[in-house]
Amino acid sequence: xxxxxxxxxxxxxxxxxxxxxxxxxxxxxxxxxxxxxxxxxxxxxxxxxxxxxxxxxxxxxxxxxxxxxxxxxxxxxxxxxxxxxxxxxxxxxxxxxxxxxxxxxxxxxxxxxxxxxxxxxxxxxxxxxxxxxxxxxxxxxxxxxxxxxxxxxxxxxxxxxxxx
Amino acid sequence: xxxxxxxxxxxxxxxxxxxxxxxxxxxxxxxxxxxxxxxxxxxxxxxxxxxxxxxxxxxxxxxxxxxxxxxxxxxxxxxxxxxxxxxxxxxxxxxxxxxxxxxxxxxxxxxxxxxxxxxxxxxxxxxxxxxxxxxxxxxxxxxxxxxxxxxxxxxxxxxxxxxxxxxxxxxxxxxxxxxxxxxxxxxxxxxxxxxxxxxxxxxxxxxxxxxxxxxxxxxxxxxxxxxxxxxxxxxxxxxxxxxxxxxxxxxxxxxxxxxxxxxxxxxxxxxxxxxxxxxxxxxxxxxxxxx
Numbered sequence: 001x002x003x004x005x006x007x008x009x010x011x012x013x014x015x016x017x018x019x020x021x022x023x024x025x026x027x028x029x030x031x032x033x034x035x036x037x038x039x040x041x042x043x044x045x046x047x048x049x050x051x052x053x054x055x056x057x058x059x060x061x062x063x064x065x066x067x068x069x070x071x072x073x074x075x076x077x078x079x080x081x082x083x084x085x086x087x088x089x090x091x092x093x094x095x096x097x098x099x100x101x102x103x104x105x106x107x108x109x110x111x112x113x114x115x116x117x118x119x120x121x122x123x124x125x126x127x128x129x130x131x132x133x134x135x136x137x138x139x140x141x142x143x144x145x146x147x148x149x150x151x152x153x154x155x156x157x158x159x160x161x162x163x164x
Numbered sequence: 165x166x167x168x169x170x171x172x173x174x175x176x177x178x179x180x181x182x183x184x185x186x187x188x189x190x191x192x193x194x195x196x197x198x199x200x201x202x203x204x205x206x207x208x209x210x211x212x213x214x215x216x217x218x219x220x221x222x223x224x225x226x227x228x229x230x231x232x233x234x235x236x237x238x239x240x241x242x243x244x245x246x247x248x249x250x251x252x253x254x255x256x257x258x259x260x261x262x263x264x265x266x267x268x269x270x271x272x273x274x275x276x277x278x279x280x281x282x283x284x285x286x287x288x289x290x291x292x293x294x295x296x297x298x299x300x301x302x303x304x305x306x307x308x309x310x311x312x313x314x315x316x317x318x319x320x321x322x323x324x325x326x327x328x329x330x331x332x333x334x335x336x337x338x339x340x341x342x343x344x345x346x347x348x349x350x351x352x353x354x355x356x357x358x359x360x361x362x363x364x365x366x367x368x369x370x371x372x373x374x375x376x377x378x379x380x381x382x383x384x385x386x387x388x389x390x391x392x393x394x395x396x397x398x399x400x401x402x403x404x405x406x407x408x409x410x411x412x413x414x415x416x417x418x419x420x421x422x423x424x425x426x427x428x429x430x431x432x433x434x435x436x437x438x439x440x441x442x443x444x445x446x447x448x449x450x451x452x453x454x455x
């Protein structure tokens with residue numbers, strides 16, 4: 001029953017290969033096999049959004065995807081959001097400046113979700129940001145500072161990109 | 165919160181998937197996994213064999229031909245939500261999808277997975293009922309088409325056989341210029357609705373209601389069409405009085421009661437949401453050029 005499968009994935013630009021049981025979630029795979037502990041598992045049933053990562057650029061819940069399903073896919077975790085030189089991404093920088101986190105448990109998932117949003121929609125309204133954030137639960141701060149940080153990051157990123 | 169062990173299969177063709185399904189007992193198909201994996205994590209569901217449809221070619225895609233819109237069963241909800249073609253042809257589908265779970269679950273969740281899971285309050289099941297959609301299924305024994313009423317067998321139960329796989333849903337969007345609205349009440353954005361209402365209205369050249377469809381979910385095990393309300397609307401003027409009368413009929417449909425929500429409250433929501441949906445649909449119909 002507990003067969004072992006070989007899984008080859010690219011995470012944050014780096015290739016990894018491991019042997020795992022098919023029942024292992026992508027979230028556990030990232031944390032326990034690859035030791036990328038930036039991805040946090042909260043509820044493990046798809047409600048809290050803490051484990052959100054990007055799979056081929058799309059935000060998904062790493063607790064609701066099996067590691068074996070990630071075979072051949074490109075994954076970005078919170079560890080992959082900063083630039084190669086260690087400089088924070090504009091979104092991370094704005095989170096810091098606007099105090100958009102407190103305990104930080106939900107932050108990796110929120111950053112991944114909002115990274116996708118800002119890539120697809122460089123000028124989101126507050127309502128769009130809040131609708132997108134509905135899939136991530138934060139129990140410390142409320143969401144006001146997170147929304148403020150996202151608006152600030154979007155503004156700066158539009159400035160960097162030139163045309164709106 | 166870890167699933168029990170299972171054998172994992174990743175077939176590359178529908179024939180292979182169907183053969184696996186026929187061969188193995190206690191096997192489950194894995195589509196987007198946004199409902200099945202949580203149930204496996206809770207060990208509500210403990211399949212011995214998990215057959216992944218994500219590796220099967222040819223099960224996803226949006227195809228509009230003539231008056232029919234066909235969505236492959238493995239089409240991601242996200243793909244439909246952001247499709248300009250669907251936005252033009254079937255805007256109610258986008259309004260409904262925006263209320264299905266969250267962005268992260270729609271990125272992975274599929275049209276067919278939601279229809280097969282058949283939660284009583286699922287938005288996509290409501291849309292299927294509203295359009296009298298046709299579902300296409302396939303097994304080694306052949307292909308068949310079922311109307312949604314035939315497919316939706318009972319509480320979270322579809323009518324497909326053990327070896328059958330849902331391959332697509334086909335529906336006929338209403339002609340250009342129709343009005344639409346999809347409204348629901350959920351305790352939090354993205355939760356399953358307590359009650360959801362899908363409404364379609366088409367006006368004739370004189371501005372009277374030529375055609376009306378209303379589907380209500382959350383009252384019972386399956387979405388229902390408010391046929392008496394639809395009958396009242398046909399031929400009527402799109403006025404507040406007509407909508408109140410139709411909404412009153414919708415509020416008389418049978419409803420279930422559970423530990424959280426009484427039948428009377430569900431009926432109240434059916435009435436209120438029907439009235440609001442009709443008003444919004446009529447407003448949208450009036451704003452658009454008629455075909």
